[in-house]
Amino acid sequence: MLYRLRSTDGKFDRLEPVAFKDFSSFGNLEKDLEELIAASILDVLFEDASLMPIFQERQYQAEADIYALNENGELIIFELKRGAAGEDAVHQALRYAQDAGQWTFSTLQNKYNQYINSSTDLSLAHKEAFNLEHPLDAKEINKKQHLIIIGSAADDSLINAVDYWKHQGISIDFLPYRIYEINGEKYFEFFALPYDRHKNPSDVKGVLFDTNRSWDEESIWYMMENNRVAAFGDAKRFVEYVYPGDIVFFSHKWTGIVAAGRVKKGSIKAPDDETLYRDVEFITPIPRKGQAIKAMPFGKVSEITGKSFFWARTIKVPYLSKDEADNLAKELKAYLEKST
Structure with missing residues (x-):
């Protein structure tokens, strides 16, 4: 139920139910x-x-x-x-x-x-x-x-x-x-079970984001070379689920997590009708086109986070908390640097 907060002299002192519909x-x-x-x-x-x-x-x-x-x-x-x-x-x-x-x-x-x-x-x-x-x-x-x-x-x-x-x-x-x-x-x-838990969109979170490899092998380079997290076609709406300050982990199908970047301040950009993107600042090494792609295996990601992800979507739910995202980014950076 949604209630409107009412106040007297700057102090919240009563609740007023808001009518709802279906x-x-x-x-x-x-x-x-x-x-x-x-x-x-x-x-x-x-x-x-x-x-x-x-x-x-x-x-x-x-x-x-x-x-x-x-x-x-x-x-x-x-x-x-x-x-x-x-x-x-x-x-x-x-x-x-x-x-x-x-x-x-x-x-x-x-x-x-x-x-x-x-x-x-x-x-x-x-x-x-x-x-x-x-x-x-x-x-x-x-x-x-x-x-x-x-x-x-x-x-x-x-x-x-x-x-x-x-x-x-x-x-x-x-x-x-x-x-x-x-x-x-x-x-x-x-109201979702069991406790209607949802990440607050204003909270910094970690998001495992797909590089679109199933549809376009070049999409990863569009993101890596332009410092972007992007989505395309019917999946472009998923860019709207990440916010400035979030850490995005780039998930490359059949490979693993290849990089992490922090979403920069600024609005979502639409260079064409099929693409949405946000600018990111990479906080780990990133793959380079023409070189072997280094990645943290998906199994190790689950081992570090203690979470089982749904890998078949653009965004791999569940989200990570700020502390979980910071820890995974630290582990990923060390893993990729060690693999270099």
């Missing part, structure tokens, strides 16, 4: 909410809980809205409700979960290929996404299912139904959202 208040479709959640599920809403989206519902099909895998290969099933839905929505979601629990690996493989519009082995994609030592065996994927219902914070009937089934031993959770309209601007409030 997607249906603005005439938006449930599909709009689905696309918003799907686009933000990893890097914004669940920044400390790595999930690998593998499928979204198709029109006129009896399917949940979003399906994802966690690091253990368990299936996370999201059902989204834009406005008041009631207990029938939970019954519907339970049927989806029951159906999904019977899906074979082959079924999941086919759904994943439809989702990414490519023929990629699901086990290998999962291994790469979570940087596992070995891919999970087919029978280890979808051994367990978890149901998450996202709906309006004002939908008491839906909340009560979720609580009932949760107390019956079903792995189900309710995540509420609210929309506030303040001075003509709309704000989306979302």
Whole structure:
């Protein structure tokens, strides 16, 4: 809940609740909410809980809205409700979960290929996404299912139904959202499990950022030679997630972390419609074009930070705290200098 702070003689002395709305208040479709959640599920809403989206519902099909895998290969099933839905929505979601629990690996493989519009082995994609030592065996994927219902914070009937089934031993959770309209601007409030932890955008943080090698081998040199952290095409929005003072660790696919730089003060720049970048000051040695690229292996990064990252995205969540980022930068600098 959002409260407006009221004060008397410069002293905060009372709270005034701010009215909230949901997607249906603005005439938006449930599909709009689905696309918003799907686009933000990893890097914004669940920044400390790595999930690998593998499928979204198709029109006129009896399917949940979003399906994802966690690091253990368990299936996370999201059902989204834009406005008041009631207990029938939970019954519907339970049927989806029951159906999904019977899906074979082959079924999941086919759904994943439809989702990414490519023929990629699901086990290998999962291994790469979570940087596992070995891919999970087919029978280890979808051994367990978890149901998450996202709906309006004002939908008491839906909340009560979720609580009932949760107390019956079903792995189900309710995540509420609210929309506030303040001075003509709309704000989306979302509560992520388990403690709604999010890094404060104003806090200095560490960000593992992809060099775009999968799409363009030259992207790394665009960044290294111009002192930039950049992203391109549909992924360019990720540059908006880093702020002045943050430490960016450049993650080069199949290689490791190749450099670190501190984001400089100044605005985001857009040299063309397909590119966004911020200026950085490198604080470690950087690779040079035409020379062998030295890098800290991804496994060592996890060893130093004690974190398991989701490697398959432009930004490798979770973020690092300032102290964690400073320590990794120090270790990376020593590692790269020793390798020289």
